[in-house]
Amino acid sequence: MSASSGEPLLSARELTKTFTSRGPGGVLGRRVAFTAVDRVSFDIRAGETLAVVGESGSGKSTTARMAAKLMEPTGGSLEFAGEDVTRAEGPALARFRKDVQVVFQDPYSSLNPRHTVERILMAPLDYQGIAPKGGRRALTKELMERVGLDPDHSQRYPAQFSGGQAQRIGIARALAVGPRLVICDEAVSALDMSVRAQVLDLLRRLQRESGFAYLFIAHDLAVVRRIAHRVAVMSGGRIVEAGPCERVFADPRDPYTRTLLAAIPRINPAWDRARRARADRASDPSQEAPHG
Amino acid sequence: MIRYLIGRLAGVVLILFAVCLFTYLIFFQLSPDPAVMICGKTCTEERIGAIREALGLDRPFLSQFGAFLGGIFAGRDYGSGATLVHCPAPCLGYSFQTDESVWSMITARLPVSATLAVGAAVLWLLVGVAAGLLSAVRQGTWWDRGAMALALGGISVPNYVLALVLQYVLVVKLEWLPFPSDVAFSDDPARWFQSYLMPWMVLAAGYACLYARLTRTQVIETLSENFLRTARAKGLSRPLVLRRHALRPALTPVTTLFGMDFAGLLGGALITETVFGLGGIGKLAADSIAKNDQPVIMAVTLLAAFFVVVGNVVVDLVYTALDPRVRIR
């Protein structure tokens, strides 16, 4: 499938976040300002994945929080489906929450350890005051199946799942209300390599099935390459480069992007090609016995 | 640093002002009419009126409060003409009961409370921290379990119970110690020590138990820190690892708590002083509350607040010195 063009689903214009704190000196201390995000603008269209990459302190997580309306921007505006939601409250905010869901980095700490999977998955519906069609149990099982969990485990607790499975619970919870945009804040960073690949595959499959958009926050360019349609590279609170995924990786224009790409550790390309060639031969019997 | 200190001092002044205002409001405005209290049983309307005028109780609240504050810093005069009494700074008024200057009542009793607090603090730090350390290092042994069970028991025993038991055993049965009395150190150092030993033990017991448990938890937590593993990986000897890398991080929070506890005790140890009949600030507070002696109650409250607020600042400064992460440029 391809990303649909047309009106943006989420549109951020000049989003800015400045943190102020009092310096030393208690009530007499000078106010110290720090700009974490500096006039950041981006659009996400329905069904597409925009990845925001950057190193620690780049402002990517603050950007994600503002986009999810978990944090008030100091300046700029945020539009969702044509509606200005920058200062949305009450029913407008509730609508936004139903359409935009977040998956966090640490699967365990973002799931209540005392609640069963069913209760966790149904919580977004409970907050929204929506009664699930076909009953809670049925919807829970359906969600668990969609994210590749055993539906018979709906009465278990988060600690009884592995890290990758716990993250699947987090994803299922985001899906419960049928969102149009899912914000993944370093959603696969805490996972082991092999598990990470599986969860990325799951995220792609879910997007294919349901057509929602992703705002995907990550520090790992290799992960981003695997999931994003478009990439925005952040550094020092600003977007230094943005563009289609293929273009940014093949032809990085900003020096910082180039440094970032060059720094990624790589498996010796010759070894890797040899391995893949060998794997292809093994899976393709027609090439296996050329001497026939 | 200078800027920080000035800021903190401004904060202290602000808080103490607020404390003054509220205690004044509570004790003079919301309590029974002081004039009636002073006047006693055989009282006429005229006498009450005269007393009110002498104390300035007929004036509006803010003016009264201003006079009170002014008295602390500059002294004040009560009454007028022939009945004029000058109360030199720092003036906290006169006791309704004995007509004594409240300031001199406090200065007379503060040494007793301070002696009690210092002695008890030395005792509970030595015993509590040492026991906690030993327990942490020997975690899971019979010593650890025994000491911690004892400490938990110790926390649960009210100190007046402990006071009575100790008094019965040490004074009445074994006759090892005299009955406590406030002997001055300069009069008879040996008797002074014997007199205070039991009150110190009683006052320190609860704190020692608490500190033993806290120290143990802190040390055990520190022992699992990554930097302790680093210290061992460098090949440092076990005593050095413990002394340098475990102790300082573990005891810094204990120091903070100690500062607050000690400051609190300077404001009087009400139960211990009362049980042993020691004339400290705590006893003064208990007596003045029993007799509704408002100027004294108020002064004692202010004194306790003063120690706590100043103690808080001292603790913060000490913490700053102990933990480089909060050091101020």
Next chain:
Amino acid sequence: MSARAGLLVVEDLTVTLPTTRGPVDVVKGVSFTVDRDDTLGIVGESGSGKSMTSLAIMGLLPRGATATGSVRLDGEELLGRPDRELRRIRGDGISMVFQDPLSSLNPYYTVGLQIEEAYRAHRGGSRKAARAVAVEALTQVGIADAERRAGHYPHQFSGGQRQRVMIATALVCSPSLLIADEPTTALDVTVQAQILRLLAGLQERTGTGMLFITHDLAVVSSLARRILVMREGDPVEYGEAERIFSDPHHPYTRALLESVPRIDDDAEVWL
């Protein structure tokens, strides 16, 4: 088999941890060799036992854990030695760099002191002499203005600089073996590249043998001559790096390599 005995020879190392459900083997019969001037990469995901292996070599296993088999440094058996004797080897014969440099440095002391004490634990001498060594070590790992920086506290350094400080501490006694346990996992990718370059450069200069533990196959591919892949305590595959990467025998190694996302050339794109 070469006649030259390895610097570190580990044979049939098994580590057992006590749990509430009885003892569990977290490392099961692992064998490998590290030579001087050589790097062995141990690769595994969480729970593979790779970190327990390194702690067993250092004699720093958690309370109640037992290690059997053989760990020899320069032919000298380390397993079963009393802590007192192992202490002389830690930081001198074998040093270690850990994953999270911030929590691995004591926040209460200057980095200068923390390097000095590593030196003095083995070489003795005055604090002043040790300070000079510490400053030199900091310079070696690329900390500018080392003399002044030695008086700073860990929180005054960036993540990458902190790891440089850890490396300086580890190398101050010129150990024959350096164990690096996920030394770049907590760092940003550009900083990671710098630290990897630093480690490679230092090894070239000093000839230190290195045991590099990581979850990231791409990280070791440029660094290690040989690779040991571990999974749930089991040694899965052990061999020359080129062979492991180009012709992995074990299905788990293949799956692990398959899961490494590619960034260059013919990476699969799913649009």
